[in-house]
Amino acid sequence: MSLPxxxxxxxxxxxxxxxxxxxxxxxxxxxxxxxxxxxxxxxIGRRDWQQSYYHEKIAxxxxxxxxxxxxxxxxxxxxxxxxxxxxxxxxxxxxxxxxMDDIERAGQTQGNRLYFLATAPDLFPLVSKQIGSRQNLHxxxxxxxxxxxxxxxxxxxxxxxxxxxxxxxxxxEIYRIDHYLGKEMLQNILILRFGNRLFEPAWxxxxxxxxxxxxxxPFGVEQRSGYYDRSGALRDMVQSHLLQLxxxxxxxxxxxxxxxxxxxxxxxxxxxxxxxDRVSAARDVILAQYTTGAAMxxxxxxxxxxxxxxxxxxxxxxxxxxNERWQGVPIYIRTGKRLNQSVGKITIVFNQQDYLGMHNDxxxxxxxxxxxxxxxxxxxxxxxxPGMTTEIEQxxxxxxxxCQRGAASPQAYEKLLHDALSGDLxxxxxxDEIEATWTLIDSIQSVRDELPLYYYPAGSQGPHAAERLxxxxxxxxLDL
Amino acid sequence: MSLPxxxxxxxxxxxxxxxxxxxxxxxxxxxxxxxxxxxxxxxIGRRDWQQSYYHEKIAxxxxxxxxxxxxxxxxxxxxxxxxxxxxxxxxxxxxxxxxMDDIERAGQTQGNRLYFLATAPDLFPLVSKQIGSRQNLHxxxxxxxxxxxxxxxxxxxxxxxxxxxxxxxxxxEIYRIDHYLGKEMLQNILILRFGNRLFEPAWxxxxxxxxxxxxxxPFGVEQRSGYYDRSGALRDMVQSHLLQLxxxxxxxxxxxxxxxxxxxxxxxxxxxxxxxDRVSAARDVILAQYTTGAAMxxxxxxxxxxxxxxxxxxxxxxxxxxNERWQGVPIYIRTGKRLNQSVGKITIVFNQQDYLGMHNDxxxxxxxxxxxxxxxxxxxxxxxxPGMTTEIEQxxxxxxxxCQRGAASPQAYEKLLHDALSGDLxxxxxxDEIEATWTLIDSIQSVRDELPLYYYPAGSQGPHAAERLxxxxxxxxLDL
Numbered sequence: 001m002s003l004p005x006x007x008x009x010x011x012x013x014x015x016x017x018x019x020x021x022x023x024x025x026x027x028x029x030x031x032x033x034x035x036x037x038x039x040x041x042x043x044i045g046r047r048d049w050q051q052s053y054y055h056e057k058i059a060x061x062x063x064x065x066x067x068x069x070x071x072x073x074x075x076x077x078x079x080x081x082x083x084x085x086x087x088x089x090x091x092x093x094x095x096x097x098x099x100m101d102d103i104e105r106a107g108q109t110q111g112n113r114l115y116f117l118a119t120a121p122d123l124f125p126l127v128s129k130q131i132g133s134r135q136n137l138h139x140x141x142x143x144x145x146x147x148x149x150x151x152x153x154x155x156x157x158x159x160x161x162x163x164x165x166x167x168x169x170x171x172x173e174i175y176r177i178d179h180y181l182g183k184e185m186l187q188n189i190l191i192l193r194f195g196n197r198l199f200e201p202a203w204x205x206x207x208x209x210x211x212x213x214x215x216x217x218p219f220g221v222e223q224r225s226g227y228y229d230r231s232g233a234l235r236d237m238v239q240s241h242l243l244q245l246x247x248x249x250x251x252x253x254x255x256x257x258x259x260x261x262x263x264x265x266x267x268x269x270x271x272x273x274x275x276x277d278r279v280s281a282a283r284d285v286i287l288a289q290y291t292t293g294a295a296m297x298x299x300x301x302x303x304x305x306x307x308x309x310x311x312x313x314x315x316x317x318x319x320x321x322x323n324e325r326w327q328g329v330p331i332y333i334r335t336g337k338r339l340n341q342s343v344g345k346i347t348i349v350f351n352q353q354d355y356l357g358m359h360n361d362x363x364x365x366x367x368x369x370x371x372x373x374x375x376x377x378x379x380x381x382x383x384x385x386p387g388m389t390t391e392i393e394q395x396x397x398x399x400x401x402x403c404q405r406g407a408a409s410p411q412a413y414e415k416l417l418h419d420a421l422s423g424d425l426x427x428x429x430x431x432d433e434i435e436a437t438w439t440l441i442d443s444i445q446s447v448r449d450e451l452p453l454y455y456y457p458a459g460s461q462g463p464h465a466a467e468r469l470x471x472x473x474x475x476x477x478l479d480l
Numbered sequence: 481m482s483l484p485x486x487x488x489x490x491x492x493x494x495x496x497x498x499x500x501x502x503x504x505x506x507x508x509x510x511x512x513x514x515x516x517x518x519x520x521x522x523x524i525g526r527r528d529w530q531q532s533y534y535h536e537k538i539a540x541x542x543x544x545x546x547x548x549x550x551x552x553x554x555x556x557x558x559x560x561x562x563x564x565x566x567x568x569x570x571x572x573x574x575x576x577x578x579x580m581d582d583i584e585r586a587g588q589t590q591g592n593r594l595y596f597l598a599t600a601p602d603l604f605p606l607v608s609k610q611i612g613s614r615q616n617l618h619x620x621x622x623x624x625x626x627x628x629x630x631x632x633x634x635x636x637x638x639x640x641x642x643x644x645x646x647x648x649x650x651x652x653e654i655y656r657i658d659h660y661l662g663k664e665m666l667q668n669i670l671i672l673r674f675g676n677r678l679f680e681p682a683w684x685x686x687x688x689x690x691x692x693x694x695x696x697x698p699f700g701v702e703q704r705s706g707y708y709d710r711s712g713a714l715r716d717m718v719q720s721h722l723l724q725l726x727x728x729x730x731x732x733x734x735x736x737x738x739x740x741x742x743x744x745x746x747x748x749x750x751x752x753x754x755x756x757d758r759v760s761a762a763r764d765v766i767l768a769q770y771t772t773g774a775a776m777x778x779x780x781x782x783x784x785x786x787x788x789x790x791x792x793x794x795x796x797x798x799x800x801x802x803n804e805r806w807q808g809v810p811i812y813i814r815t816g817k818r819l820n821q822s823v824g825k826i827t828i829v830f831n832q833q834d835y836l837g838m839h840n841d842x843x844x845x846x847x848x849x850x851x852x853x854x855x856x857x858x859x860x861x862x863x864x865x866p867g868m869t870t871e872i873e874q875x876x877x878x879x880x881x882x883c884q885r886g887a888a889s890p891q892a893y894e895k896l897l898h899d900a901l902s903g904d905l906x907x908x909x910x911x912d913e914i915e916a917t918w919t920l921i922d923s924i925q926s927v928r929d930e931l932p933l934y935y936y937p938a939g940s941q942g943p944h945a946a947e948r949l950x951x952x953x954x955x956x957x958l959d960l
Contacts, residue, residue: 197830350677397877
């Protein structure tokens, strides 16, 4: 089914996100015939680029990942128009509106407008205010705003930004991006939990011992040092991606798959996350920064990072959810940069089953949900060791989602652009989710001056403190 | 760990069971070093065989299955002594006792005696009475009796046989064989159910829709026509193997793995099997016999089968367990000969999960326990169809037990002989289990004259009536 036509106005078209993610995602929709033939993209940048140079930049970002027929590429870049402006200049916008009107009149986008903010985060409020002030020309058309994370830097700034947004947009015109929600396996969590009779009866404190979430990255801050040093792992990863994972794993069953039904339940459980105080943060939150290691420079020696920066590039913590379903079930999360592996995964560790008196430490059932780079589900359970014995051993069953077919799963941005164009808010975060997650992060930030900053060598498995965090409970980060 | 030494007295040593199952099983124990070096076997037969001929028969039954070093085979057959007698003659036994005493005095079997009845079933009472009358010479030695199925032909004959046995044996000297219990995957059922936290919470009427058990054989009555025509599928397969499977699948968790703790729970659930009456048998029991098909002769044309025989070579039925855990969960079982496949398997079909309004007929979770010829566990569950969709598809996870290693699982008789020699009664049926299962079978036999006998062509999938039995409940025999 083809998507409705629209004019996509892309702020930050010369940036990294556009080059690495958005052009390939839009191309995939173009190639599969989902992108409406009348859809056009107006790319806005400050640089002085010619149309031909712009088209060549787009084409080469596509060619990077796969060989593509040149005529297909040509028909794709033909959709793009470059528009040069300084988006911080109030006076520049009337001319932009004029150009958009011209494109709409000449083309067949039916007046639908999808704005995408891929600029530096500090420009989000300014640009969105301008956009919000401009109504569509056509009465029956849609106006939607896709905003990259982060949504604010803390609860106060997020709230203030949201108030500005809401003064010019309806909540359901705002598509707050958490690109993790576009990932195949995150969409799978709800189906796995609520679409199978086998898992749900055991999905609670009575049967689950604890939950582990690990998002480990081998790379460093790359081009984003300015942004990253003001954010750190807590704001950049935990507030968004990791807490979204927590919500999907622990929410109750929604009444339907309607976007607001799902988000209602996510918010409900996010609000039950126990906030940290001085004592619990000191005990249950680990912040760390990478130093030199494996021939890589220290964080403080990265280009653009202050030499006395105290920003955390790694964090691990133990979370609790204060409701009946999860009371007493610790959730351990960890995420960091410059680590010795690249992995995103969830591990559900079920309670030990004391099998009729034959206790064995290695018997806990585990369900591993692999998010990246592999996508799949992996179940460890106990069977009889074959042969003349009653000993038990662990068997592994495995369903690999991205091994199943020739084609890989769609990339997150492909799914998110698709959904925004079709008006499906399911995989975008609602304001109250943002509010609940910043509340938790703020509870740590407000006492962070009292927390130690640990160090770990680049290319290592992270700080020892993260091992101690979990080993004090006689558990361990599982590398299944 | 080596087994204790014993003199194994094998009645029926020239028969099919001995050749096909017992010699290979004993050889496997010999080869793996588990059979005590002092253990000897006294094989009793009516035929006039020389020792050397006897040894050669044994050796060739081993060579059939695998190439074996001749010296290993020699050391194995050296354990065997042939003893010719007519076991129906009362006067013949004193000489047998004399020979056994001689062997025990000359060897080092420590006076332990393991009797194995592998004769025609109608000789069991006579022989066991003789054996029972004879006490061991050594006070600290064990005396055990392994009896092949069937244990009686109905409740009355079983009870009478049991009373005779119990007048000369203790219950715990009697090892009633149901060789299915020696199969690897049957031993695995309890571990799977009670050794995993994931399955038990869903193992009840709230989450299970129904259970299917299929034991389908391609072969006919072979050499056992006399026995088989008096038994039929109900007595030969259902009373023993299939009802044992039902018990293992539906029993409550025992307090321990002690043999009597397990058997207590099996009996408890077997006694809750709802007996049939005239009406329910007519509705829920299918009896059928094979006719000619696929170039194979009809049952009634088999050698030794009366030409108007009404014996069932196939049966299917719907069972109910009247307890709180299983109320309302139908158990469909079927077994037969001369079918188009060879398979023994259990399928647990969980309730449909109406996934948030998206109902889909193919979504039920299923757990398949494969007993033969493959041994393994297979789980079907729902995941998101990869790609730009919220559709659901079934994923399959599979753990193959007999694929895991080079060596195959031990054969059932190897395990059972091992356990009888070591005194472990776990995998042998206790009298009260026999009593409960005959009670169910008798409830059918008492009204069988009123039941139709259906027919199915040899080499087919069985009678249509068995399909109707399950399709009337909007279910189907699953071929997963």
